[in-house]
Structures are given as structure tokens and as C-alpha cells.
Amino acid sequence: MALLKQSSISPRCSTGIEGLDTVLHGGLPINRLYLIKGDPGVGKTTLAMQFLLQGQKEGETSLYITLSETKDEIATVAASHDWDLTRLHLYELSTIEEKIRGDTESTFFHPSEIELNRTITALIDEVKRVNPTRVVFDSLSEMRMLADTPLRYRRQILQLKQFFAGRNCTVLLLDDRTSGTHDLQVESIAHGVISLMSTTAGYGVSQRQLNVVKIRGSKFLEGSHDLVLRKGGMVVFPRLVAADSSGEFKREDFPSGISELDLLLGGGLGRGTSTMFMGPPGTGKSTLTIRFALSAAQRGEKSLLFIFDETLGTLMNRAAKLSMDLEPYVKSGLIVIESVDPADISPGDLSHRIRQGVTHDSVRMIVIDSINGYLNAMPAERYLALQLHELLSYLNQQGVITMMVLAQQGLIGSMQSSVDLTYLADTVLLLRFYEARGEVKQAISVIKKRSGDHERTIREIKVGQDGITLGEPLRELQGVLTGVPTFISER
Numbered sequence: 001m002a003l004l005k006q007s008s009i010s011p012r013c014s015t016g017i018e019g020l021d022t023v024l025h026g027g028l029p030i031n032r033l034y035l036i037k038g039d040p041g042v043g044k045t046t047l048a049m050q051f052l053l054q055g056q057k058e059g060e061t062s063l064y065i066t067l068s069e070t071k072d073e074i075a076t077v078a079a080s081h082d083w084d085l086t087r088l089h090l091y092e093l094s095t096i097e098e099k100i101r102g103d104t105e106s107t108f109f110h111p112s113e114i115e116l117n118r119t120i121t122a123l124i125d126e127v128k129r130v131n132p133t134r135v136v137f138d139s140l141s142e143m144r145m146l147a148d149t150p151l152r153y154r155r156q157i158l159q160l161k162q163f164f165a166g167r168n169c170t171v172l173l174l175d176d177r178t179s180g181t182h183d184l185q186v187e188s189i190a191h192g193v194i195s196l197m198s199t200t201a202g203y204g205v206s207q208r209q210l211n212v213v214k215i216r217g218s219k220f221l222e223g224s225h226d227l228v229l230r231k232g233g234m235v236v237f238p239r240l241v242a243a244d245s246s247g248e249f250k251r252e253d254f255p256s257g258i259s260e261l262d263l264l265l266g267g268g269l270g271r272g273t274s275t276m277f278m279g280p281p282g283t284g285k286s287t288l289t290i291r292f293a294l295s296a297a298q299r300g301e302k303s304l305l306f307i308f309d310e311t312l313g314t315l316m317n318r319a320a321k322l323s324m325d326l327e328p329y330v331k332s333g334l335i336v337i338e339s340v341d342p343a344d345i346s347p348g349d350l351s352h353r354i355r356q357g358v359t360h361d362s363v364r365m366i367v368i369d370s371i372n373g374y375l376n377a378m379p380a381e382r383y384l385a386l387q388l389h390e391l392l393s394y395l396n397q398q399g400v401i402t403m404m405v406l407a408q409q410g411l412i413g414s415m416q417s418s419v420d421l422t423y424l425a426d427t428v429l430l431l432r433f434y435e436a437r438g439e440v441k442q443a444i445s446v447i448k449k450r451s452g453d454h455e456r457t458i459r460e461i462k463v464g465q466d467g468i469t470l471g472e473p474l475r476e477l478q479g480v481l482t483g484v485p486t487f488i489s490e491r
Contacts, residue, residue, distance in 0.1 A: 226348025249399025308373020
């Protein structure tokens with residue numbers, strides 16, 4: 001069996017799923033029996049097939065024993081993923097039935113101890129004949145039905161485990177939990193347990209997750225890991241752990257190219273920091289992030305923008321009308337814009353895309369527009385701060401400039417935010433509408449900047465066909481942030 005290099009004493013075998021191998025710190029310890037559990041449709045069969053196909057790639061013999069699906073059904077699944085099963089040994093229910101019936105009146109669908117023993121004997125005989133190094137049993141529900149009692153079921157699982165113990169074979173037992181009970185019988189016997197879960201939101205795709213419950217005597221990445229089922233198989237996104245990633249970079253301010261804005265920021269945005277742009281819709285938050293991305297591209301640095309709230313065409317057209325032509329930089333790859341549907345993406349998928357951009361494409365600037373859309377991609381609001389904290393910590397350690405847009409509720413006067421994440425950001429820019437002399441104007445101020453000093457003033461900001469311009473500090477006005485300021489000279 002081809003082995004993966006890793007630090008553990010126990011040699012490992014790859015599951016055929018890169019993200020799962022990362023979670024398992026190199027793969028599954030070989031020659032052990034594992035339980036893969038989860039409700040129907042969550043991806044157990046897909047995981048198992050990739051496990052067996054990986055064995056084939058490495059020159060191993062693989063055996064798939066199916067008690068719940070026919071060869072035609074499995075062939076249909078394989079065709080949808082462009083999998084070649086010609087070298088895979090497949091042993092199905094009908095073959096087992098023919099072997100165990102013989103001259104007896106017993107039927108496969110009426111469990112008895114005799115029939116269960118004959119079924120197990122038929123399975124063992126097939127394993128001896130094929131002599132595989134990887135085996136999958138799909139699924140345990142049928143064996144549980146035949147056993148009739150928990151004691152008999154446990155005894156047969158133990159028999160299987162003892163049989164495989166001396167055969168240099170790694171075994172996956174699939175359980176769809178259709179019995180409706182939390183069965184701990186197999187979990188206590190198995191060397192490792194992997195649980196697959198699926199939750200369905202009120203709108204959008206189902207969110208699938210994987211959790212390694214246990215692997216005896218082996219380290220693994222604990223917690224829930226998002227996964228998706230795509231053409232080609234399962235993709236697992238390991239949970240981001242910022243402590244595992246650190247890098248060296250030069251700490252300096254990155255200028256926007258707008259002198260007044262850079263003065264307001266005390267030189268620009270610090271490398272390895274995160275910035276929150278807050279304010280009501282239409283105040284120029286997204287436009288400011290585009291300005292920074294354009295400035296990065298002009299310096300030869302790559303930016304990756306995730307936009308939740310507008311289409312790519314709308315953004316490109318709007319930027320062009322504001323004298324910020326992004327097209328040459330998009331074509332050259334210096335600016336990459338991904339339009340994200342929050343109903344069709346998981347937080348783990350988004351984190352994976354960001355990591356890929358940073359590690360493989362040398363991205364130095366990340367834009368998330370907006371946090372409101374990112375929140376909609378979360379399975380629960382309470383996880384947003386935890387996941388965002390881990391993501392920002394990772395990006396900060398890589399020296400990446402991260403910009404986030406948070407749209408507040410309201411237009412003028414008191415503002416409300418759906419979530420309070422200002423404590424996570426290193427720099428916070430506040431934008432507001434205000435009324436002055438019969439006109440609605442926009443103002444910008446820096447509330448905090450952890451990486452250095454900044455102006456404490458409030459400046460007018462204009463967004464138009466000439467781009468972004470900032471005026472002098474509004475020293476003659478009092479109460480700009482309330483939306484209805486007064487002129488100090490008139491008081």
C-alpha cells in the first residue's frame with residue numbers, strides 16, 4: 001500500500017480527498033476498521049468511492065460490498081462524476097441472496113440468525129477471494145435489520161473486525177442511521193468514526209459538514225469542516241486555524257493614492273491589518289475599497305474581491321464611470337473579482353478560496369463586500385464573529401490588507417448595525433450622510449487605527465465622474481455625524 005509521509009508512528013493511507021487528508025493529518029491509519037455515519041444523501045457513498053478509487057490509483061485492490069444499492073445505481077453515480085469503475089470489485093445484494101438461499105426456505109428480508117450467519121459467511125468468502133487492501137460495506141442498516149437484536153448485531157460486527165485484523169486491510173463501514181437511534185455499538189468497536197451532517201436553511205443549498213469523532217491513538221483536526229459535493233466527488237474545507245500559519249512581512253502603510261484620504265488615515269492602511277468601512281448604503285464604502293484595489297494593481301500587487309451585493313458587470317461599469325478603469329487589471333489578473341451568492345456558498349468554501357488566493361496566487365489584498373452578505377452565508381449568526389476572527393488573524397499573519405464593508409441600517413441620523421464587529425477590525429472608517437445648505441452631502445472619518453496615528457477630523461467626501469475627492473476638515477460644522485449639523489459661526 002502506498003503510504004503518505006507524516007510524523008505519526010502509524011502509517012497512513014490517503015482517502016482520495018485532499019481536504020479530508022489534511023483534517024486527518026495525512027490520511028487514515030492503515031489496516032483498521034472505520035465507521036462513516038450520516039443521514040441519507042449527505043455524501044457517505046461518495047466519500048467511500050473516492051477512498052476505493054484512490055487505492056486503485058496507488059495499485060491496490062479495492063472491494064465495494066453494497067447491500068443497499070444495485071450495480072446500475074452505482075454505475076449511474078460513477079458516471080455523474082466521470083469515475084472509471086472497471087477495475088473496482090463490486091459485490092451486490094442480489095449476488096449475496098443467491099449464495100445464502102440455497103435450498104432453504106429462508107428469505108433475505110426475514111431476518112434470522114441462520115440467515116445472518118450465512119450472509120456474513122458470504123461476505124467473508126468474497127473478501128478471501130478478492131484479497132483487497134481496501135473494503136467498503138454499504139450499509140450497516142441491512143446488517144442491523146438481519147441481526148434483529150443489538151447483542152447479535154454487535155457480535156457480528158466484532159466477528160468482522162476480528163476477521164479483518166490479520167488481513168492487512170483498511171475497512172470503511174457506512175451507516176445511514178435509518179434505525180432512528182444513536183447507535184453506539186459500532187462506534188465503540190471501530191478504530192475511528194467520521195460523522196457527516198447536512199442542514200437545510202430556509203433558502204439556498206444545504207450546508208454539509210464533516211466531523212471526525214475519534215481516531216484512536218492519532219491526532220486530527222477537531223471541529224466541524226464544511227464540505228460540498230461537486231462533479232468529480234467530495235471537496236472538504238478544513239477548518240481554518242490561524243495559529244498554524246505565520247509569515248514574515250514588512251510592516252508599512254499602504255497609500256490609497258488620494259492624498260487627503262492618506263492624511264486622514266495617517267499614511268494609509270497598514271499591511272497585515274483589517275479595515276472596516278461602515279455607513280449607510282450609498283456613502284461610498286465599496287468605491288473606497290475599489291480605489292485601494294486599483295492602487296495595489298498599479299503597484300503590481302494582486303487583489304481578490306468577493307462581492308455579495310452586486311454583479312460583476314455592475315461593479316465594472318460603476319468603477320469606469322468614476323474614472324477607475326479596472327478592465328486592464330482584471331484581464332492581467334492583478335485584480336480578481338468573484339461574485340458570490342450567499343445562498344450557494346459555505347463559510348468554509350469562502351475561507352478556502354481566500355487561502356488559495358494568498359498561498360498560491362500571492363494575493364496581497366482581500367475585499368469582502370459586504371459583511372452583511374457574508375453573514376447570510378453563515379449557518380448561524382453566533383458563528384460569524386468566531387469564523388471572522390480566525391480568518392482575519394490568518395490574513396494579518398500573512399501580511400495581507402483586508403477590507404470589509406458593513407452596510408448600516410438607516411440613512412440619516414441614528415444608525416444601526418445588524419452585527420457589531422468593529423472590535424475585530426484594526427481600522428474603522430465611518431461614512432455618513434449629512435445635510436448642509438439644502439444639500440445632502442457625505443462625510444468620512446477614522447474612528448480607530450491600531451497600527452498607528454490618524455487624523456481625528458471629519459472630512460467631506462465626494463464620489464463622482466472625477467473619482468473620489470476629499471475636502472478640508474469640516475471645522476465650521478458641529479454634529480456632522482448626527483446628519484443635521486449646525487454652523488459654529490451661527491451659534
